[in-house]
Amino acid sequence: MVNVVRQDDGIAIVKINRPEAKNALNMQVRQELANIFKTLSFEHDIRSIVLTGNENCFVAGADVREFAHASSTEMYLRHTEYLWESISRCPKPVIAAVNGFALGGGCELAMHCDIIIAGDNARFGQPEVKLGLMPGAGGTQRLIRAVGKFQAMRMVLTGCFVSASEALQMGLVSEVVPASQTLDKAIQIATEIAAFSPLTVAQIKEIMLAGADLPLENALILERKAFQLLFDSHDQKEGAQAFLEKRTAHFKGH
Template structure:
């Protein structure tokens, strides 16, 4: 049984699903490698316009596989080059929606934060409990979390290891929406279908500019935005979208 599965539930939408329910989708090195390969595959597929990342209806990912880490040395960890596997997810050019049911802890929380939207179930919980086993977050838990929720909320989570509920995550900016647990997967697919129906080049440029501009000065980020805006006027989709608007008809976007 594959630990990571790629499915295509809807036109232009890929679902990447963690598939280790017996260990609550713990992230060992094999899973990280499969996730990286899966994101590289869907990112390069011109037919895919949006990606849903999920662990299923019971649990998202309860963190790293501690059995895989307990006896590792510092050199072992360095030689794993795990950051390159995480980068494959961060570099995916297509919008990624994390559908989070149940626990998203440690590496699971970090994985969700690699997404562009997070749809959480009422019973979901987010946390970075690494400090409680003598380590700290190592895949963005101190950096992406701080950028998402601010210093003081992030500090409380990473210094105490205490999780937050889905509602708390929404209030602090760590989730996009909270829905009933049994509606998470459907809502994520609904949003993915909505995004996939929009012009793919514009969608990818929006994602690229938002992410690149986060750590740039305002002037530099506005320059990125302006150039991307101008570039889209070379696309067929821009002509189609505006013409369809003027003709009061539904546009047909081709990603060209």
């Protein structure tokens, strides 16, 4: 249900392939995603990851059939939060390539990524309220941090769908491209990032995410220490020397 293609340029493309259910997230898909991201996190040759669905649908939501009659205890014992963590804690940059629906768990999945490239046919939403539910994988918390209180409240309380252009205006996505170019654009960005020092990229991602919820002064201290730490790396010396010699740097990740 989830396929992985590892490219020679350090890019891994993770594709959710459950078209008969509009790529709905069932437990098998969640577990496969978790295992894949855990593995990719420790693969030295992989420097950035693209997560996508198909040309018509990213992920249309969770598979309702799996929880329609579940009890609170059953939902608790599934501990799906551990499955999500393997994505949110992945040290490699993750770029979502979103075409079609990214609803409910699909919108939450996209928000677990670091950059979201949306095709002009993309639609985002948190429609759980229509099922007598609320988002349970970050849809209330990541969304409000991404777009602010008033847009987040509108989306979560009404369950409305947001077009790609509106999502860009709100700050929910990074860029909108023609639907036929979504995956190519995401791979292009992943390739650009993969050419940089993986050590530096990992530090940037870690510090930006860790500092986002800290008081500014504490976050600046965190940033400064990480900045200083990089001066002990081979990649920093290589990057500086390559700049002075007007050549392309060759980063090794240490």
